[in-house]
Amino acid sequence: MSVPVPDRKATALSLTRWFSDPDGSLVLIRRLLAENAREHVPGYALTLVFMGLIAASTAASAWIMRDVINEVFINRDKTMITIISLAVMGIFTVKGLATYGQQVLMSRIGNAIVARIQNRLFEVMTRQDMAFFDRTPLGDLATRLAHNAQAARGVIDMVILSLGRDVLSVIGLVSVMVLQDPALSVIALLIMPPAVFGVSLLVRRVRKHAKSQFVSTTKIVSAVQETALGIRVVKAFRVEDRMRQEMGKAIRDVEHRSNRIASLTARTSPLMETLGGFAVALVILYGGYSVVEQGQDPGTFFAFITALLLAYEPVKRLARLQVNLNSSLVGVRLMYEMLDRPPSYADLQGSAVLSVPQGQVRFEAVHFTYGEVPALAGLSFTADAGKVTALVGGSGAGKSTTFSLIERFYDVTGGRVLIDGQDIRDVTLASLRDHIALVTQDTFLFDLSVRDNIALGRPGADDADIIRAAMDANAHEFIEALEQGYDTMVGEGGGRLSGGQRQRIAIARAMLRNAPILLLDEATSALDAESEAKVQGALKRLMQGRTTLVIAHRLATVRDADCILVFDKGQVVESGTHGDLVARDGLYRRLADLQFRDAAERAAV
Numbered sequence: 001m002s003v004p005v006p007d008r009k010a011t012a013l014s015l016t017r018w019f020s021d022p023d024g025s026l027v028l029i030r031r032l033l034a035e036n037a038r039e040h041v042p043g044y045a046l047t048l049v050f051m052g053l054i055a056a057s058t059a060a061s062a063w064i065m066r067d068v069i070n071e072v073f074i075n076r077d078k079t080m081i082t083i084i085s086l087a088v089m090g091i092f093t094v095k096g097l098a099t100y101g102q103q104v105l106m107s108r109i110g111n112a113i114v115a116r117i118q119n120r121l122f123e124v125m126t127r128q129d130m131a132f133f134d135r136t137p138l139g140d141l142a143t144r145l146a147h148n149a150q151a152a153r154g155v156i157d158m159v160i161l162s163l164g165r166d167v168l169s170v171i172g173l174v175s176v177m178v179l180q181d182p183a184l185s186v187i188a189l190l191i192m193p194p195a196v197f198g199v200s201l202l203v204r205r206v207r208k209h210a211k212s213q214f215v216s217t218t219k220i221v222s223a224v225q226e227t228a229l230g231i232r233v234v235k236a237f238r239v240e241d242r243m244r245q246e247m248g249k250a251i252r253d254v255e256h257r258s259n260r261i262a263s264l265t266a267r268t269s270p271l272m273e274t275l276g277g278f279a280v281a282l283v284i285l286y287g288g289y290s291v292v293e294q295g296q297d298p299g300t301f302f303a304f305i306t307a308l309l310l311a312y313e314p315v316k317r318l319a320r321l322q323v324n325l326n327s328s329l330v331g332v333r334l335m336y337e338m339l340d341r342p343p344s345y346a347d348l349q350g351s352a353v354l355s356v357p358q359g360q361v362r363f364e365a366v367h368f369t370y371g372e373v374p375a376l377a378g379l380s381f382t383a384d385a386g387k388v389t390a391l392v393g394g395s396g397a398g399k400s401t402t403f404s405l406i407e408r409f410y411d412v413t414g415g416r417v418l419i420d421g422q423d424i425r426d427v428t429l430a431s432l433r434d435h436i437a438l439v440t441q442d443t444f445l446f447d448l449s450v451r452d453n454i455a456l457g458r459p460g461a462d463d464a465d466i467i468r469a470a471m472d473a474n475a476h477e478f479i480e481a482l483e484q485g486y487d488t489m490v491g492e493g494g495g496r497l498s499g500g501q502r503q504r505i506a507i508a509r510a511m512l513r514n515a516p517i518l519l520l521d522e523a524t525s526a527l528d529a530e531s532e533a534k535v536q537g538a539l540k541r542l543m544q545g546r547t548t549l550v551i552a553h554r555l556a557t558v559r560d561a562d563c564i565l566v567f568d569k570g571q572v573v574e575s576g577t578h579g580d581l582v583a584r585d586g587l588y589r590r591l592a593d594l595q596f597r598d599a600a601e602r603a604a605v
Helices: 008-020 025-036 038-074 078-126 130-135 138-180 182-229 231-236 240-266 268-294 298-339 399-406 429-434 450-455 463-472 476-481 499-513 529-543 578-583 587-604
Strands: 361-370 373-383 388-393 414-419 436-439 517-521 547-551 563-568 571-576
Touching (some): 038 078, 038 138, 038 298, 078 298, 138 182, 138 298, 182 231, 231 240, 361 399, 373 414, 388 399, 388 587, 399 517, 399 547, 436 499, 450 463, 463 476, 463 499, 476 499, 517 529, 563 578, 563 587, 571 578, 571 587, 578 587
Parallel strands (some): 388 547, 436 517, 517 547
Antiparallel strands (some): 361 373, 563 571
């Protein structure tokens, strides 16, 4: 039977990857420290000074045991008893103050690093396109923002504490051991090679379970958010049991992974305890023989034993370091996966500022797909400046996609979108969106005051402008009736307001923007008949002199549009005024006959 021979080339490649692979632990740690610790060098330097004092105090407490044994118990020197007692008090006072300073500094620096990373992560997220948010679960984003930043802080703290507190303590205590008895030191340090080998076997398994644990944690956060956002549907269709089952499965998975990681990490303890016990036993055997048979100084022996026992805890922490680091580095890898994402949209070099002297919007043979699903197939139309252009058609015909392309939430996969003859991909995003006001049927408000939500339409607007916009949107009256008026907090998503109230605040926000191009996606869909009539009047005033594109499912709301575009399968199949389209025997005529007949039947009832 042949004995397998290690592949030297493979071994060398493995070592090379450890030190040079961008995903390698050392490279990752080096990058993390370079990007986050560099600006805190003075603080870390002071922290290391405190750690040096802690290490020196620990070593001194072991060293002084020689004098405690020799001067107090053997020589019975009363003067030395007082001196040694005062020295011990001083040693532990210095250690206590240094520990306090180190902990406070590490906490402040760590909190600053977490805040910086979270700001960077959020900035990267907001620079992504809509496709990124379409395919990324909310739970994943929330977990990355909270967990990954803390993981990065944990790695930095572990490295600094290991280099400072533990390594310096071990160096100091080993120095005491060597100075007291070099031969005993060699015996004590025999545990190191098997300890390193045993710990290295645990690292790969911990890394695998840590990544799975992160995925399961993401599922928990996603389940909570889905339940909260869709609570009406959950309760209306009585799917609480199903949601509880899914949550229970995710929680059990996290529990299982956490238990596996805890078990693997804890295996370092019996390993180190056993090896440490063997080392202490050998030291006692050899040292005791030296004291009894060879007349060695008992104080020296006790100082050595004390240093050995004090070194045990920092050595055990260092032995667990690689296991703990690899567990936390999973979060750091995922953090850099996000931070290294290039912006989905970036202004091209030399991008111009959009100029909108008229406001004409033109689509030229535009194609667009969501992944592999086609949404627009050679869409071409012109929305004349200062006119009202209505987009009608069945669900999935491409109307909302058209709005998303005008705002450049997505980029076209073919063709061009032009505003006053300027390709919107050649202008800055900021200037493009500054010239567009959008009101969607899915009204969203931020958890701010009513005033702040309206002011988002034009940051810096004064109260007079905000109130005027609210009055034009028929919102001022109900806002004044709220408990705190314009200072009333609307709740997450505007949940403290009714659907009609949220819609009117969104319309006020669009009015305040005073943009030359308006995009209205069923802007009056959530209003009752009386409020709708008032808001329709306000919208008509707002539309004057502006280019307005309106998505409407109720054809009655767009009868007066200057041009109606009929969408079907991502193309405009008909266009014209209401009268022109009704006169034809086409898709619009069939939609109109169906809607108006249904309306007449309901009125008759």
